[in-house]
Amino acid sequence: MGSGDRPDTVTIHQVAKAARVSPATVSRVMNRRQSVDPELARRVQQVAASLGYQPNAVARGLARGRTGVIAVIVPDLGNPMFQSVLRGVSRAAGNEDYRVLVTDSHEFPLEETLLSWETRLRADGLVLCAPRTHDQELLGIAGKLEPFVLVNRHVDGMNVPTVSVDYASGVRAVVAHLAWLGHTRAAYLSGPVASTSNQERLESLHEATHERMTLDVIECGSMHEDGYEAADRALATGATAVIGYNDVVALGALGKLHEIGVAVPNDISVVGFDDIPFARYCAPRLTTVSVPQEELGLQAWNRLSALLHDHALPADVCFTPRLEVRGSTGPVAR
Amino acid sequence: MGSGDRPDTVTIHQVAKAARVSPATVSRVMNRRQSVDPELARRVQQVAASLGYQPNAVARGLARGRTGVIAVIVPDLGNPMFQSVLRGVSRAAGNEDYRVLVTDSHEFPLEETLLSWETRLRADGLVLCAPRTHDQELLGIAGKLEPFVLVNRHVDGMNVPTVSVDYASGVRAVVAHLAWLGHTRAAYLSGPVASTSNQERLESLHEATHERMTLDVIECGSMHEDGYEAADRALATGATAVIGYNDVVALGALGKLHEIGVAVPNDISVVGFDDIPFARYCAPRLTTVSVPQEELGLQAWNRLSALLHDHALPADVCFTPRLEVRGSTGPVAR
DNA sequence: TTGTACGCGTTATCAG
DNA sequence: CTGATAACGCGTACAA
Numbered sequence: 065m066g067s068g069d070r071p072d073t074v075t076i077h078q079v080a081k082a083a084r085v086s087p088a089t090v091s092r093v094m095n096r097r098q099s100v101d102p103e104l105a106r107r108v109q110q111v112a113a114s115l116g117y118q119p120n121a122v123a124r125g126l127a128r129g130r131t132g133v134i135a136v137i138v139p140d141l142g143n144p145m146f147q148s149v150l151r152g153v154s155r156a157a158g159n160e161d162y163r164v165l166v167t168d169s170h171e172f173p174l175e176e177t178l179l180s181w182e183t184r185l186r187a188d189g190l191v192l193c194a195p196r197t198h199d200q201e202l203l204g205i206a207g208k209l210e211p212f213v214l215v216n217r218h219v220d221g222m223n224v225p226t227v228s229v230d231y232a233s234g235v236r237a238v239v240a241h242l243a244w245l246g247h248t249r250a251a252y253l254s255g256p257v258a259s260t261s262n263q264e265r266l267e268s269l270h271e272a273t274h275e276r277m278t279l280d281v282i283e284c285g286s287m288h289e290d291g292y293e294a295a296d297r298a299l300a301t302g303a304t305a306v307i308g309y310n311d312v313v314a315l316g317a318l319g320k321l322h323e324i325g326v327a328v329p330n331d332i333s334v335v336g337f338d339d340i341p342f343a344r345y346c347a348p349r350l351t352t353v354s355v356p357q358e359e360l361g362l363q364a365w366n367r368l369s370a371l372l373h374d375h376a377l378p379a380d381v382c383f384t385p386r387l388e389v390r391g392s393t394g395p396v397a398r
Numbered sequence: 399m400g401s402g403d404r405p406d407t408v409t410i411h412q413v414a415k416a417a418r419v420s421p422a423t424v425s426r427v428m429n430r431r432q433s434v435d436p437e438l439a440r441r442v443q444q445v446a447a448s449l450g451y452q453p454n455a456v457a458r459g460l461a462r463g464r465t466g467v468i469a470v471i472v473p474d475l476g477n478p479m480f481q482s483v484l485r486g487v488s489r490a491a492g493n494e495d496y497r498v499l500v501t502d503s504h505e506f507p508l509e510e511t512l513l514s515w516e517t518r519l520r521a522d523g524l525v526l527c528a529p530r531t532h533d534q535e536l537l538g539i540a541g542k543l544e545p546f547v548l549v550n551r552h553v554d555g556m557n558v559p560t561v562s563v564d565y566a567s568g569v570r571a572v573v574a575h576l577a578w579l580g581h582t583r584a585a586y587l588s589g590p591v592a593s594t595s596n597q598e599r600l601e602s603l604h605e606a607t608h609e610r611m612t613l614d615v616i617e618c619g620s621m622h623e624d625g626y627e628a629a630d631r632a633l634a635t636g637a638t639a640v641i642g643y644n645d646v647v648a649l650g651a652l653g654k655l656h657e658i659g660v661a662v663p664n665d666i667s668v669v670g671f672d673d674i675p676f677a678r679y680c681a682p683r684l685t686t687v688s689v690p691q692e693e694l695g696l697q698a699w700n701r702l703s704a705l706l707h708d709h710a711l712p713a714d715v716c717f718t719p720r721l722e723v724r725g726s727t728g729p730v731a732r
Numbered sequence: 733t734t735g736t737a738c739g740c741g742t743t744a745t746c747a748g
Numbered sequence: 749c750t751g752a753t754a755a756c757g758c759g760t761a762c763a764a
Binding site: 419420421422423426433434435438457459460461462463 | 749750751752753755756757758
């Protein structure tokens with residue numbers, strides 16, 4: 065037991081009193097200002113250490129106007145793609161002593177902007193992965209989100225640093241690869257309709273397959289289960305190749321195909337997007353459009369960092385994904 | 399209207415002035431205090447909305463003494479196990495309007511405590527996944543971390559709410575399962591030596607296999623690559639079953655085995671720990687000791703929440719994992 | 733080089 | 749029910 069008070073909160077004043085200096089001096093010492101007598105600084109540091117003093121981050125944030133925290137919004141913390149982006153941001157930001165406030169918007173478009181705003185208020189800046197929000201809504205709130213960086217999404221008329229991926233190029237590579245293998249009919253396991261990356265991939269697929277390959281679009285989603293369930297329907301179209309909205313979906317389909325005895329790639333080929341870590345560890349290894357996910361996070365941080373420190377802003381970057389051909393695609397059976 | 403102007407930082411005073419009331423009243427309205435004249439409250443809300451006012455979270459945190467943020471420390475944001483725990487915490491905390499400050503300690507024991515402390519300062523509480531830190535160090539810093547909850551780890555003499563898993567029980571189930579299948583020689587792909595969960599599993603394995611099965615311990619690690627590389631060495635021992643430190647390692651081994659033409663489970667059986675999402679989507683599906691990862695996060699939040707709100711603290715919980723028998727284990731070849 | 737005093741934006745206390 | 753006023757803990761001009 066003990067007293068119900070909280071004597072464990074040692075403030076700058078207590079340190080000052082114990083060291084017989086003013087709070088200002090303690091502050092200077094804690095912030096490594098050079099204008100303090102070395103001898104005095106040492107004494108203050110000793111006292112501070114012996115008292116276990118650590119500056120209150122909140123008060124410091126208020127006084128300085130910055131918190132040393134950045135916010136990151138992801139649609140789903142369970143999605144390996146965003147996990148990697150988060151990891152990239154976190155590590156990069158951590159190297160410059162910034163912490164990350166992460167928020168999962170639950171794949172819920174309405175929450176994306178609300179949560180973004182709310183979370184942004186507790187941080188100095190924002191890295192936004194918001195594939196579901198409408199352009200208009202984003203444009204409307206952009207002003208209250210600054211400084212922020214957009215990941216994996218482009219919004220016309222929005223002048224915000226963006227880190228993205230040229231999925232169209234990836235799609236073309238996929239289609240070329242499949243065509244070269246002799247495929248003439250492919251099924252696309254479509255992601256969430258509201259997702260811009262799904263729209264981008266779908267549109268590019270239509271363009272790339274035009275008069276070259278038949279494309280069946282299967283309603284699916286973005287989770288394992290979605291791909292697992294959609295596999296049957298994809299199969300029913302007679303397609304010889306399945307293109308998943310992302311790797312997670314593709315792996316879900318792969319699981320189902322294996323279960324029902326459909327051989328990959330002999331009976332059917334499977335392709336995904338992202339190149340999540342497990343894509344290279346499943347059997348057969350998944351052929352996929354490889355996106356540098358952590359690099360995406362790193363570059364996002366670089367831009368946010370520039371914004372925060374008023375440095376020169378790196379140009380927008382758009383990564384060209386690489387088609388990683390592995391074991392899940394093969395010549396069409398005949 | 400609404401767009402166009404950019405009120406850099408609109409404060410409670412500006413709202414107060416515009417609504418011709420005192421800041422105190424605005425504060426009351428924003429905090430939904432019932433002691434405000436409904437008519438007045440409506441007016442204030444309108445003004446606040448029209449000005450796009452949102453209370454400054456940092457100032458609010460300072461004044462209230464709590465931030466609405468909790469810290470979560472994980473050894474590696476790339477590990478699906480901790481990703482799930484994080485997700486569980488995040489979603490549970492989010493439901494009560496708490497945000498999550500996440501820090502990746504890079505699997506670096508020394509940083510675990512330092513980062514924990516540093517991060518804890520910016521939050522109201524802490525969920526700590528620190529499998530590498532020594533007991534002594536943890537005991538020493540525990541006082542400055544409170545309130546906090548420990549996940550997946552027990553420290554003797556530390557009176558802190560803990561959410562853990564009875565790995566020993568899982569290990570026994572694995573050994574029983576393998577023995578029943580006729581296996582008499584197993585190889586354990588050992589995780590990081592400093593990891594308490596590895597120590598726990600290894601110790602339990604020795605006990606469970608005692609005079610019943612030969613156990614070869616292979617130095618490995620916690621990543622895909624580690625399992626991938628260790629597969630050969632495991633094979634060389636002549637073991638008919640491989641037990642991975644975790645699913646990630648087991649999947650890495652699975653990949654290598656598949657690559658070199660060793661059939662699973664016909665030639666060799668493979669088991670993992672955790673039951674990460676992909677364990678059920680690989681081929682063959684991975685037999686593994688299933689841990690309720692998100693539930694771990696949820697329960698951790700429940701306890702932290704109780705601590706934060708001074709509610710009755712739920713008893714420590716220790717989940718008994720379930721052996722999820724899938725396709726990667728089978729009768730020993732003869 | 734060091735100390736004093738004020739501001740950061742809110743909340744809480746206490747009069748009115 | 750509402751409004752001054754004092755914290756909250758720290759950073760920093762400004763003065764000494």
